[in-house]
Amino acid sequence: MHSIRRGIAATVAVAALALTGCSATGGGDDGPVALDYWAWAPNIDKVVDIWNEQNPDIQVTVQKQDGGDPVITKLLTALKAGSGAPDLIQAEYQKIPTLVSSDALADISGDLDDSVEGTFAEGLWSSVTLGGDAVYAIPQDSGPMMFYYREDIFAELGLEVPTTWDEYAEVAAAVHDSDPSRYLGTFSANDAGWFTGLAQQAGASWWSIDGDAWGVDIDESPTQKVAEYWGGLVEEGVIDNKPMYTPEWNAGLNDGSQVGWLSAVWAPGVLSGNAADTAGLWRAAPMPQWDADAPATGAWGGSTTAVTTQTDQQAAAVEFATWLNTDPEAVAAMADTMGIYPAATEVASDALSTSPDFFSNQDDFYDVAAEAAASIAPFTYGPNVNVTFSAYNDEFAKAAEAKTTSAFLDALAAMQTITVDDLEKTGFTVE
Amino acid sequence: MTTATTPSGSSGSRTGVPETPEEPIDTAVLGPAPRRRPVGHGFRARVLTPYGMLAPAIILFLAFMAAPILYTVVLSFQRVQVQGLGLGSGARTTVFAGFANYVAALDAEFLASVGRVLLYGLILVPTMLGLALLFALLLDSKRSRATRFSRLVIFLPYAVPGVIASLLWGFLYLPAVSPFYFITEALGIDAPTILSSGLIVFGLANIGLWGGVGFNMVVIYTSLKAVPSDIYEAARLDGCSEIQIALRIKVPIVFPALVMTGLFSLIATLQVFAEPTTLRPLTNALSTTWSPLMKVYRDAFTRDDLGSAAATSVVIAVVSLALSFVFLRIVQKRAFGQED
Numbered sequence: 001m002h003s004i005r006r007g008i009a010a011t012v013a014v015a016a017l018a019l020t021g022c023s024a025t026g027g028g029d030d031g032p033v034a035l036d037y038w039a040w041a042p043n044i045d046k047v048v049d050i051w052n053e054q055n056p057d058i059q060v061t062v063q064k065q066d067g068g069d070p071v072i073t074k075l076l077t078a079l080k081a082g083s084g085a086p087d088l089i090q091a092e093y094q095k096i097p098t099l100v101s102s103d104a105l106a107d108i109s110g111d112l113d114d115s116v117e118g119t120f121a122e123g124l125w126s127s128v129t130l131g132g133d134a135v136y137a138i139p140q141d142s143g144p145m146m147f148y149y150r151e152d153i154f155a156e157l158g159l160e161v162p163t164t165w166d167e168y169a170e171v172a173a174a175v176h177d178s179d180p181s182r183y184l185g186t187f188s189a190n191d192a193g194w195f196t197g198l199a200q201q202a203g204a205s206w207w208s209i210d211g212d213a214w215g216v217d218i219d220e221s222p223t224q225k226v227a228e229y230w231g232g233l234v235e236e237g238v239i240d241n242k243p244m245y246t247p248e249w250n251a252g253l254n255d256g257s258q259v260g261w262l263s264a265v266w267a268p269g270v271l272s273g274n275a276a277d278t279a280g281l282w283r284a285a286p287m288p289q290w291d292a293d294a295p296a297t298g299a300w301g302g303s304t305t306a307v308t309t310q311t312d313q314q315a316a317a318v319e320f321a322t323w324l325n326t327d328p329e330a331v332a333a334m335a336d337t338m339g340i341y342p343a344a345t346e347v348a349s350d351a352l353s354t355s356p357d358f359f360s361n362q363d364d365f366y367d368v369a370a371e372a373a374a375s376i377a378p379f380t381y382g383p384n385v386n387v388t389f390s391a392y393n394d395e396f397a398k399a400a401e402a403k404t405t406s407a408f409l410d411a412l413a414a415m416q417t418i419t420v421d422d423l424e425k426t427g428f429t430v431e
Numbered sequence: 432m433t434t435a436t437t438p439s440g441s442s443g444s445r446t447g448v449p450e451t452p453e454e455p456i457d458t459a460v461l462g463p464a465p466r467r468r469p470v471g472h473g474f475r476a477r478v479l480t481p482y483g484m485l486a487p488a489i490i491l492f493l494a495f496m497a498a499p500i501l502y503t504v505v506l507s508f509q510r511v512q513v514q515g516l517g518l519g520s521g522a523r524t525t526v527f528a529g530f531a532n533y534v535a536a537l538d539a540e541f542l543a544s545v546g547r548v549l550l551y552g553l554i555l556v557p558t559m560l561g562l563a564l565l566f567a568l569l570l571d572s573k574r575s576r577a578t579r580f581s582r583l584v585i586f587l588p589y590a591v592p593g594v595i596a597s598l599l600w601g602f603l604y605l606p607a608v609s610p611f612y613f614i615t616e617a618l619g620i621d622a623p624t625i626l627s628s629g630l631i632v633f634g635l636a637n638i639g640l641w642g643g644v645g646f647n648m649v650v651i652y653t654s655l656k657a658v659p660s661d662i663y664e665a666a667r668l669d670g671c672s673e674i675q676i677a678l679r680i681k682v683p684i685v686f687p688a689l690v691m692t693g694l695f696s697l698i699a700t701l702q703v704f705a706e707p708t709t710l711r712p713l714t715n716a717l718s719t720t721w722s723p724l725m726k727v728y729r730d731a732f733t734r735d736d737l738g739s740a741a742a743t744s745v746v747i748a749v750v751s752l753a754l755s756f757v758f759l760r761i762v763q764k765r766a767f768g769q770e771d
Contacts, residue, residue, distance in 0.1 A: 097518070101513065101516075101517040101518050101523065102523060103521070189715050209516065212515045212516055213515070241715065243713065243714070245712065247713075248606070251608050252607060390733045393719055394720065397716070425535075426517070427511075427514060428513055429516070
């Protein structure tokens, strides 16, 4: 009995400590301001350490998170609960409309220096302002898409690097003919962001804002062109249809059965992690083009630093977020230690002069990347990207199993219907 | 806590002795005088003590079972309503939805997921219980040796968490990294792809099978061990073979255990989640709504539509309850008839 009572007392004491602990992070009238920052990028804590050393008044604590999707769920749950959300959060570009419509991100335009806007490319800046006067985040890194291929296998087969999608189809057929287990890439029904990047390159913008109404243009000609193209390749069997990021795919990168990968500027990190044996064998090239005279590319990934509506230290949070993404030392450290491609490319230009270790055979890696970054096509995300992306997973998985071009086009039509139905059901005005 | 918790009455009713009278029994009957309290106090203690003992369980049940269920029901009648573009603060409000979420929950996608899970259960449950019964009978037979070791080996997969088991099987199912496919390829056999839409349900049932057989076997085996051995002796004297003993005596005796394991398996089947969720990234054959609970998870956490997710959960709970009830009603007579 006594031990039970003692146990209860201990529990209560721990709970009380936890409660005071929570409130202590929020208040900051005496002593330094304490900020919580939820982020998932590897090594970001090392960059934040630089800030903490230089700014004893504003101390930032990085709380490592699982990644893009889980962290958003966690944030929305914390906001619904009324407490437990961090002051700052790492948010991907495509999540911003969702977060803004859930009232999760603070409009920081009031605390932001006017010069910040000029640091970033117009396309990136428009994704954090949603085309209005409010600013909901500061761009951190971007993910211009590039084409990666095994230089040794291309040389062995005497293949030219494809510059257009027609050439890509020819090379894919040649690679597969040389060995039935070899593919120039895979159509991955598990990676909605990857397909969105391809559609973006073709000139699609899946959402649009027209006055007070949302437009949804998923099942339109640019994306139809992309779906038809990949459906055709899968139907012919010259392109693999297995998901990316599986043990099987990793093995394929290593043993040479995956000869190419349409990815983004952050690919060296993935390749060195999953296919370490092939270091020095890969090469980066610009994406194959639909129209070689008007080069364009899409973006896959990339994230921002946003301030949440639950913070009571908005000014300090904005100060830190500005430093992290525009200060030369911070941006260089992000490029160096985190291996990301900073949104403030010009500020980071010195740090980006040497190629990543995995691409030590290619001196112009960052020149290719810079060219790609400059040609990112504009794209607007909507408030229910999560619904659209999960529809992509389900519908294109079916299509990839069916292996017919018509199934790919049906999948696209289903994505459009599901997205519009969801918007209307929630009460958004859809034109 | 108090000494009044063990009145003679409570132990009496358990052993079938006629109900103890309300009046305090004369001390002469029971020999040494029990320590007694005044009549009124004794009654209160007798009635309230069990509730006092149950209180922690009741409180925990209310806090962690009843309250969430109630909250789920409340959520299932709510939905989020936005205006116009839906941007900025205050754009989202929660409104009463009536039965709209329930109507939306029972869509073709949900029914398809129920269909898939029923097929999964149809493959899994009979196979699993059949194997569990077979192993239990084999372990119980006089001729088997190393029973302890065998029992442990069969039970061991149950100790592996579902997610880990699914990951392990996922590796075995992926042709490029699987030793199984390596061997069949070396032998020149064209093995079928388990991670394809036609075979995935068997692949999932296989994972469930490994995890479930051992546990169910232990339950059945335990009830076999409880059978007095003179029944078998009588049967042998009557000239029964081991197989006849197994089929005519052991199986009917463990039938109640089979009913119970069957019911548990049925409920577990409806709730299958970890295995398909873990395998989903590896294949195109599993959708995000493959099983009903996966649809709940997608609606709640991917689509952020808590109302629909709550409504679907309530439907699943009611269906599970109804199925368990009907199932028990059907088999009750057969299973527990002898005890009435």
